[in-house]
Amino acid sequence: MSALLDLLGDVLGRARDKGATEADAFVVEDQSFSAQVRMGQVDTVKHARDQHLALRVFSGRSSAAASTSDLSLESLARLVDEAVALARITAPDPLSGLADPAGLARAVPDLALDDPGGHALDPEAKIELARRCEQAALGFDPRITNSEGGDFGDGHARYAYATSHGFQGEYRSSSFSLSVSPLATANGEMQRDGWYHTTRRRADLDAPEAIGRVAAQRALRRLGARRVKTAEVPVIFDPQMAATLIRHIAGAASGPALYRRASFLLERLGQTIAAPSITIVDDGTIPGALGSRPFDGEGLPVQRTVVVDKGVLASYLLDTYSGRKLGMPSTHHAARDGSGVGVSTTNLYLTAGDAAPASLIRSVKSGLYVTELIGFGVNSVTGDYSRGAVGLWIDNGELAYPVEQITVAGNLLDMFRAVEGVGNDLVFRDRTAAPTLLIGRMVVAGD
Amino acid sequence: MLVRPEQFFADRFGLSASVTERLLGGALARRVDHADLYLEYRVSEELVLEEGLVKKASRHVSQGAGVRAQSGERTGYAHTDDLALPNLEEAARQARAIADRAGESAVVPVKGPARPHDLYTLVEPPITTDVHAKVDLLRRIDAAARAADPRVKQVIASLGSEDVVVLIAGPSGWTTGDVRPLTRLNVTVIAEEDGKREIGSYGGGGRVAFTFYLEQERWRHFAGQAVRQAVLKLSAVEAPAGTMTVVLGPGWPGILLHEAVGHGLEGDFNRKGTSAFSGRLGQKVASEKVTVVDDGTIANRRGSLNVDDEGVPTRRNVLIENGILRGYMQDRLNARLTGQEPTGNGRRESYAHPPLPRMTNTFMLAGDDDPADIIRSVEHGLYAVNFGGGQVDITSGKFVFSASEAYLIEGGRVTAPVKGATLIGNGPDALTRVSRVGNDLALDEGVGTCGKDGQSVPVGVGLPTIRIDGITVGGTQV
Numbered sequence: 015m016s017a018l019l020d021l022l023g024d025v026l027g028r029a030r031d032k033g034a035t036e037a038d039a040f041v042v043e044d045q046s047f048s049a050q051v052r053m054g055q056v057d058t059v060k061h062a063r064d065q066h067l068a069l070r071v072f073s074g075r076s077s078a079a080a081s082t083s084d085l086s087l088e089s090l091a092r093l094v095d096e097a098v099a100l101a102r103i104t105a106p107d108p109l110s111g112l113a114d115p116a117g118l119a120r121a122v123p124d125l126a127l128d129d130p131g132g133h134a135l136d137p138e139a140k141i142e143l144a145r146r147c148e149q150a151a152l153g154f155d156p157r158i159t160n161s162e163g164g165d166f167g168d169g170h171a172r173y174a175y176a177t178s179h180g181f182q183g184e185y186r187s188s189s190f191s192l193s194v195s196p197l198a199t200a201n202g203e204m205q206r207d208g209w210y211h212t213t214r215r216r217a218d219l220d221a222p223e224a225i226g227r228v229a230a231q232r233a234l235r236r237l238g239a240r241r242v243k244t245a246e247v248p249v250i251f252d253p254q255m256a257a258t259l260i261r262h263i264a265g266a267a268s269g270p271a272l273y274r275r276a277s278f279l280l281e282r283l284g285q286t287i288a289a290p291s292i293t294i295v296d297d298g299t300i301p302g303a304l305g306s307r308p309f310d311g312e313g314l315p316v317q318r319t320v321v322v323d324k325g326v327l328a329s330y331l332l333d334t335y336s337g338r339k340l341g342m343p344s345t346h347h348a349a350r351d352g353s354g355v356g357v358s359t360t361n362l363y364l365t366a367g368d369a370a371p372a373s374l375i376r377s378v379k380s381g382l383y384v385t386e387l388i389g390f391g392v393n394s395v396t397g398d399y400s401r402g403a404v405g406l407w408i409d410n411g412e413l414a415y416p417v418e419q420i421t422v423a424g425n426l427l428d429m430f431r432a433v434e435g436v437g438n439d440l441v442f443r444d445r446t447a448a449p450t451l452l453i454g455r456m457v458v459a460g461d
Numbered sequence: 462m463l464v465r466p467e468q469f470f471a472d473r474f475g476l477s478a479s480v481t482e483r484l485l486g487g488a489l490a491r492r493v494d495h496a497d498l499y500l501e502y503r504v505s506e507e508l509v510l511e512e513g514l515v516k517k518a519s520r521h522v523s524q525g526a527g528v529r530a531q532s533g534e535r536t537g538y539a540h541t542d543d544l545a546l547p548n549l550e551e552a553a554r555q556a557r558a559i560a561d562r563a564g565e566s567a568v569v570p571v572k573g574p575a576r577p578h579d580l581y582t583l584v585e586p587p588i589t590t591d592v593h594a595k596v597d598l599l600r601r602i603d604a605a606a607r608a609a610d611p612r613v614k615q616v617i618a619s620l621g622s623e624d625v626v627v628l629i630a631g632p633s634g635w636t637t638g639d640v641r642p643l644t645r646l647n648v649t650v651i652a653e654e655d656g657k658r659e660i661g662s663y664g665g666g667g668r669v670a671f672t673f674y675l676e677q678e679r680w681r682h683f684a685g686q687a688v689r690q691a692v693l694k695l696s697a698v699e700a701p702a703g704t705m706t707v708v709l710g711p712g713w714p715g716i717l718l719h720e721a722v723g724h725g726l727e728g729d730f731n732r733k734g735t736s737a738f739s740g741r742l743g744q745k746v747a748s749e750k751v752t753v754v755d756d757g758t759i760a761n762r763r764g765s766l767n768v769d770d771e772g773v774p775t776r777r778n779v780l781i782e783n784g785i786l787r788g789y790m791q792d793r794l795n796a797r798l799t800g801q802e803p804t805g806n807g808r809r810e811s812y813a814h815p816p817l818p819r820m821t822n823t824f825m826l827a828g829d830d831d832p833a834d835i836i837r838s839v840e841h842g843l844y845a846v847n848f849g850g851g852q853v854d855i856t857s858g859k860f861v862f863s864a865s866e867a868y869l870i871e872g873g874r875v876t877a878p879v880k881g882a883t884l885i886g887n888g889p890d891a892l893t894r895v896s897r898v899g900n901d902l903a904l905d906e907g908v909g910t911c912g913k914d915g916q917s918v919p920v921g922v923g924l925p926t927i928r929i930d931g932i933t934v935g936g937t938q939v
Contacts, residue, residue, distance in 0.1 A: 052534075052733070055533075055534060056535050057534060057535065057536065058535070059535075059536070059537050059558075060538045060540075061538070061540075061552070061555040061556075062539070062541075062813060063548075064525075064542055066523070066542070078518040078519060078520075079517070079518070080519060080520045080521065081519070081520075081521045081522070082521065082522040082523070083522065083523040083524055083542040084522060084524055089522070093522075096520050100518040100520060101518070103515065103592055103593060103596055104515045104517070104518045105513075105514035105515050105516070107514055107516060160733070160735060162735055197856055204735075204737065204856050204857065205856060205857055206735065206856035239857070244702050244703040244704075245939065246939055274511065274615055274617065274651065275615050275653070275658060276615070276649075276660060280658070352519060352521050354517050388852040388853075388854065388859075388861050389850070389851065389852045389861035389862070389883050389885075390849050390851075390852070391861070391863035391882065391883035391935065393881055395651065395658050395659060395660040396657075396658065398880050398881055400700070400863065400881065400882045400883040400937075401861070401883055401935070402859065402860075404854075404857075404859075418859055419859050419885055419887055419933065420885065420933070421702075421861075421882075421883050421933065421935025423700075423702065423882065423883075423935045423937045424937060457702045457936070457937045457939055458702075459702035459704075459933055459934060459935045459936065460933060461703070461704055
């Protein structure tokens with residue numbers, strides 16, 4: 015057994031000795047490095063080492079949590095005492111408790127989350143990757159005049175989780191990322207954009223030059239941005255922006271939002287909430303993917319969940335507690351933090367359709383192609399949606415000119431019902447992924 | 462926790478002044494422009510009541526050190542959460558490794574810090590208040606919110622408290638410290654009627670004792686406001702879409718300043734020339750009615766600090782004076798590289814992050830206008846009094862902030878409540894359109910958190926009632 019699981023065993027044992035009837039705990043150890051190169055010069059280099067241990071205890075049906083970054087024996091003893099004392103002040107909740115033991119993961123599958131050799135690279139070589147990425151952007155076009163920097167980062171973590179009812183699991187994971195944010199300038203106008211790639215294995219990272227070129231193109235295409243007149247028009251979301259829309263669906267389908275009645279998907283299970291072209295899946299079992307994990311925050315095995323099946327809301331995303339509140343089994347989406355259990359997605363995606371993105375654009379006579387959204391104007395209780403947008407105006411089926419300082423607004427339920435086209439361009443670049451998405455009508459506010 | 466930071470770290474971790482001086486003086490300062498060591502010990506607690514039950518109670522301890530070495534524009538930063546001396550020496554070695562490569566080695570003498578302020582010494586910091594008193598308050602809030610309106614179906618009340626001890630050690634042996642209490646109470650309400658549901662949220666706090674919430678029954682005010690907002694939104698009509706006159710109410714709508722000009726005036730963006738405000742000192746960027754300050758010295762405010770996270774005492778910085786851009790907010794690095802003074806705005810989320818220029822409490826000074834007159838002056842427009850979050854693209858200057866409570870203005874009168882809508886504007890242009898400034902400056906209740914480069918810090922904002930002649934409202938009513 016590993017040192018981390020030994021440590022958890024000691025903490026859980028002490029919790030029992032102090033009167034806890036059940037308990038679970040996790041520990042994370044993390045090492046990371048990041049380098050930023052700006053205008054060809056090294057700007058910031060960071061080295062980090064982090065660790066923390068979080069404990070949850072139950073005293074009957076009352077529970078409390080505590081965490082610490084100090085893993086000394088004295089500190090861990092204090093942690094247990096504080097958690098047990100706090101549990102006395104919380105209210106007994108008949109539905110609280112650990113996950114059903116029958117469902118616990120019996121093995122920890124190898125999901126290829128770790129690239130043990132990936133970190134064996136000299137800091138100079140990592141800095142060089144960031145430098146090449148930025149240089150490719152700066153050298154792409156004379157109008158690229160400045161930069162927020164090229165960044166390389168890597169991280170390496172060990173995570174272990176154990177419960178007082180017998181679960182023990184541990185895994186390692188790694189991540190590598192490369193990104194750059196160049197500025198384009200013309201006629202006194204200044205625009206910034208960027209591009210990035212994040213992977214579990216260093217060898218899978220896109221070439222720095224490829225990332226730099228895309229970043230430069232993205233910044234350049236924003237030059238000459240105009241505003242447009244307020245109008246109700248078709249709106250196409252590029253893949254990254256379409257992914258933000260399905261995140262809102264996942265948020266509203268998560269158990270804690272539902273039992274708090276703070277969700278626009280409340281009491282809609284089994285109902286049609288989107289066009290038939292919409293299927294949304296969460297799959298934590300994809301080898302090497304950024305959102306994969308061998309077991310969830312309560313020790314339950316990850317699985318593939320169809321959240322929306324051809325427009326019908328097919329499943330909520332539940333941990334044990336929110337499942338019990340709603341009278342359903344956990345869907346193994348528990349996520350842990352120091353204060354307890356919540357719900358998170360793993361690899362969430364909108365399945366690809368059959369339309370080429372170019373044909374979706376060609377189908378629009380006058381409308382908006384969205385490449386960036388800013389702000390927080392989403393009401394998760396009603397689905398009302400209003401965000402700032404940047405993009406390109408579509409005129410007679412062509413991307414005609416860049417637009418900015420506009421908003422797009424609607425209601426998420428109306429928007430998903432009004433989907434008129436799903437692209438065939440699904441690529442997993444993030445934990446959440448989507449193809450290009452065409453929504454028939456939204457209100458664009460401008461002049 | 463009435464402690465002196467120097468004593469605290471010496472007693473608890475053996476990190477006395479001589480040890481920190483050796484770490485910095487010996488290992489670092491001779492070969493770099495600037496070096497510092499930041500030690501932090503944080504205890505926090507969170508209590509959450511929902512469905513009438515205290516469902517979450519948690520307590521967290523985090524401790525760590527960040528070592529920084531700078532040479533020219535280069536920063537080496539290393540942090541560790543193990544405060545044993547060998548780990549600190551390793552962190553110092555890693556931080557120095559990068560700064561060393563610059564080749565230059567002129568130590569820039571840094572003045573020892575001036576005496577810090579004493580803005581929030583509390584006899585009983587909120588983290589030390591008995592947890593039963595806190596739970597009792599959350600229960601009273603739940604009961605008050607439910608009693609306020611039968612349409613209230615769900616109440617979530619949360620109380621967070623923390624105490625952070627920091628010690629900053631600079632080159633040439635100086636140290637300065639701070640003990641920072643902070644608390645925040647939040648009430649969220651879900652109201653339902655005829656199958657419609659809405660949410661209302663309100664709260665407050667600061668670097669204050671727990672008794673702050675009991676004074677004038679502030680807790681009851683927070684609960685009442687959350688209920689009022691949720692119920693009001695049940696009858697809200699579609700928000701208008703397009704560019705129109707907008708009147709912002711006092712207090713939290715000051716988030717306008719934070720997004721429209723605040724971030725764009727942070728020293729790092731301006732040194733790099735990536736802000737829409739770069740190179741515009743002395744130029745007119747707002748109407749002459751507009752004066753904006755960032756003031757970290759207001760007693761007990763959420764955004765205030767006795768010293769910033771680089772050991773520089775905070776101060777009141779005038780950013781815009783009668784419409785003219787007067788100054789940027791600086792940390793030590795960006796001040797040094799641009800020949801300016803540090804302004805006490807070098808802040809970091811924790812020991813795990815290097816400091817950046819950040820805001821403290823950012824607000825517009827009061828004008829002469831009667832707020833009622835300002836509303837009467839608008840024939841057709843929007844009156845927005847509460848907001849959720851905001852965001853800015855500092856390079857293009859475009860910013861958004863999302864109204865959570867707003868009304869139509871028709872014929873000089875406030876009429877129907879409208880659904881939430883995002884407002885979008887252009888930073889260098891938005892404040893030139895301010896045509897009326899009220900005499901009712903208010904600071905927010907103490908709820909703001911600002912994010913930048915993945916670092917969150919508590920901040921404050923403030924605003925009198927103002928009229929803006931033309932900003933785009935992202936509603937759905939064309």
